[in-house]
Amino acid sequence: MPSNKSIIxxxxxxxxxxxxxxxxxxxxxxDIENFSLADERYSSYEIGQVLDGYGIAIVVKSNNxxxxxxxxxxxxxxxxxxxxxxxNVVSAEALAKEIxxxxxxxxxxxxxxxxxxxxxxxxxxxxxxxxxxxxxxxVGQVVGQIAKIKGLxxxxxxSDDSKIKYLEEELKFDGAFNYKTCNxxxxxxxxxxxxIDIYFDNVGGETLDIVINHLNNFARVxxxxxxxxxxxxxxxxxxxxxxxxxxxxxxxGFIVSDHFQEMESFRKEMVEWFxxxxxxxxxxxxxxxxxxxxxxxxxxxxxxxxxxxxxxx
Amino acid sequence: MPSNKSIIxxxxxxxxxxxxxxxxxxxxxxDIENFSLADERYSSYEIGQVLDGYGIAIVVKSNNxxxxxxxxxxxxxxxxxxxxxxxNVVSAEALAKEIxxxxxxxxxxxxxxxxxxxxxxxxxxxxxxxxxxxxxxxVGQVVGQIAKIKGLxxxxxxSDDSKIKYLEEELKFDGAFNYKTCNxxxxxxxxxxxxIDIYFDNVGGETLDIVINHLNNFARVxxxxxxxxxxxxxxxxxxxxxxxxxxxxxxxGFIVSDHFQEMESFRKEMVEWFxxxxxxxxxxxxxxxxxxxxxxxxxxxxxxxxxxxxxxx
Numbered sequence: 001m002p003s004n005k006s007i008i009x010x011x012x013x014x015x016x017x018x019x020x021x022x023x024x025x026x027x028x029x030x031d032i033e034n035f036s037l038a039d040e041r042y043s044s045y046e047i048g049q050v051l052d053g054y055g056i057a058i059v060v061k062s063n064n065x066x067x068x069x070x071x072x073x074x075x076x077x078x079x080x081x082x083x084x085x086x087x088n089v090v091s092a093e094a095l096a097k098e099i100x101x102x103x104x105x106x107x108x109x110x111x112x113x114x115x116x117x118x119x120x121x122x123x124x125x126x127x128x129x130x131x132x133x134x135x136x137x138x139v140g141q142v143v144g145q146i147a148k149i150k151g152l153x154x155x156x157x158x159s160d161d162s163k164i165k166y167l168e169e170e171l172k173f174d175g176a177f178n179y180k181t182c183n184x185x186x187x188x189x190x191x192x193x194x195x196i197d198i199y200f201d202n203v204g205g206e207t208l209d210i211v212i213n214h215l216n217n218f219a220r221v222x223x224x225x226x227x228x229x230x231x232x233x234x235x236x237x238x239x240x241x242x243x244x245x246x247x248x249x250x251x252x253g254f255i256v257s258d259h260f261q262e263m264e265s266f267r268k269e270m271v272e273w274f275x276x277x278x279x280x281x282x283x284x285x286x287x288x289x290x291x292x293x294x295x296x297x298x299x300x301x302x303x304x305x306x307x308x309x310x311x312x313x
Numbered sequence: 314m315p316s317n318k319s320i321i322x323x324x325x326x327x328x329x330x331x332x333x334x335x336x337x338x339x340x341x342x343x344d345i346e347n348f349s350l351a352d353e354r355y356s357s358y359e360i361g362q363v364l365d366g367y368g369i370a371i372v373v374k375s376n377n378x379x380x381x382x383x384x385x386x387x388x389x390x391x392x393x394x395x396x397x398x399x400x401n402v403v404s405a406e407a408l409a410k411e412i413x414x415x416x417x418x419x420x421x422x423x424x425x426x427x428x429x430x431x432x433x434x435x436x437x438x439x440x441x442x443x444x445x446x447x448x449x450x451x452v453g454q455v456v457g458q459i460a461k462i463k464g465l466x467x468x469x470x471x472s473d474d475s476k477i478k479y480l481e482e483e484l485k486f487d488g489a490f491n492y493k494t495c496n497x498x499x500x501x502x503x504x505x506x507x508x509i510d511i512y513f514d515n516v517g518g519e520t521l522d523i524v525i526n527h528l529n530n531f532a533r534v535x536x537x538x539x540x541x542x543x544x545x546x547x548x549x550x551x552x553x554x555x556x557x558x559x560x561x562x563x564x565x566g567f568i569v570s571d572h573f574q575e576m577e578s579f580r581k582e583m584v585e586w587f588x589x590x591x592x593x594x595x596x597x598x599x600x601x602x603x604x605x606x607x608x609x610x611x612x613x614x615x616x617x618x619x620x621x622x623x624x625x626x
Contacts, residue, residue, distance in 0.1 A: 204554065204555060208554070209550075223554075223557050223558050224558065225558065226554070226555045226558065229555045230555075235552040235553070235555060236550065236552070237522075237549065237550015237551055237552045238550055238551045238552075238554050239548040239549070239550045239551075240548070241517065241521070241536075241539070241542075241551050242517060242539045242542045242543075242548060243566075244536050244564065244566035245536050245537065245538065245539065245566040245567070245568070246566070246568065247566060248565075248566045248567055248568060248571065249564075249565075249566045250563070250564070250565050250566075251557065251562075251563070251564040251565075252561075252562075252563050252564075253556075253557035253558040253559070253560060253561045253562045253563075254558070254561050255558070255559065255561060258561065
């Protein structure tokens, strides 16, 4: 019987998780032939259970007519070598195997540029940001490029200088700064002398607070993520919220899955831009399931560059 | 020549303003006959200048064909016995003298129920709150009643117990609590066991922070005012903002004057409800211009009950 390496959720972290302590690599045998396929399984965020995330897998056993052995599956899968994808996950999944043959772009892009991060950028900017004339993470790099395609002036922020260089030199952003090392308020005054109309927020906390200071009247804040606040109990208190009244600011939290009905138009437009060379997408690929916990920690601490992808097998 | 008592802006307060110290009563003679009517005048928020606010005045001199001596004017006027209303203010004013004869409701209601506070309640609830199935200030008491008319379950919050009693017994809110004395988190759990869909925020600060904890998915926060944050340099830091992503919360700052094009439909519907007895409106009337500074301070500190109106003459 083949062995199956999995990363399980071992303990709730207090701050940032530690590989080994809060996530653990376990190896079990798996009897694929006699494995009983179910409609639902455990929740992935319970102690002792395998973690999950968006990934690409090849089907080795299936009782679903849409998926034959050898087909690709793109969607929520366990952090493991062999993962049991249940009917509820498959049916909730807007991504289907046909996409690989339909669009001819690198496979990994279906969990990045054309997956959840790309779609978060696309939907968040278009529907909430309402670009009228808007970074380096999985989402931010895409938002900035779409905004440039739409003719906006784009300033990016990221957490290290190599990313800043990439944003300015490769993605041709109009400016970029390291929010961890510079005086954000001063930088924004310098880079956005006419204020900010759209803020696509993936950071939250103090950065958001300072940005509010620079928002123009009728500005839109796309609240997509607040990575600075994920692993701390001592959340930063945003003090400038009072400004949103006089400035008539819109702040809208959103989750991309609410917008999956737009998957087709999103993908069609994005692939076109990608093939025209208008969109670049940086990936940070880590090899081996055993490195998945550290890869997650690197996302949380900013020690990665672009969409983090773990190549399991 | 008649004398004209005015309240001038004397100094910028550090925290709450103090009557006499930051606002001062001055008396000057005014030569009405030879007074030169101008298109524009000073800004009311400069040191030494007369303060202004929404009020009702009787015209004693006019070079505007629309306003004859003896007519009423409703709009922005100085805190003074005789006030010079310039052309730019008159033309910006959506409120016209005809309203008194058109709608037969108490005059004072045109700066309350049918004025800026009433319209803030109406527009904010309808356009941002999107009542699908939302207190005791000038705005809050109206929001709650409109929300009741629309069939919503309404919980009010106010800053003293007599207001709470009024909200519950007179306005028939489904519940009300004193946000200054009770444990807001506990109270909300008790009064809103199914969470909150619309929060009409006139308070901001800690109350907003706690409310975010109780918001449902897709909740709307109408950011109309943040009175807890107006007179302090040490703004409260809102820590729960991170929740707005997962809950897909909309937070929209707004100023009612952006919506003046809806004045007519607002007034028509409100007067109908008022005449049907579906809307009550509590006013706190203070006599004498000399008491205006303290009246303002009472708004800021919550020591008033309903729309604050100063009867100058």
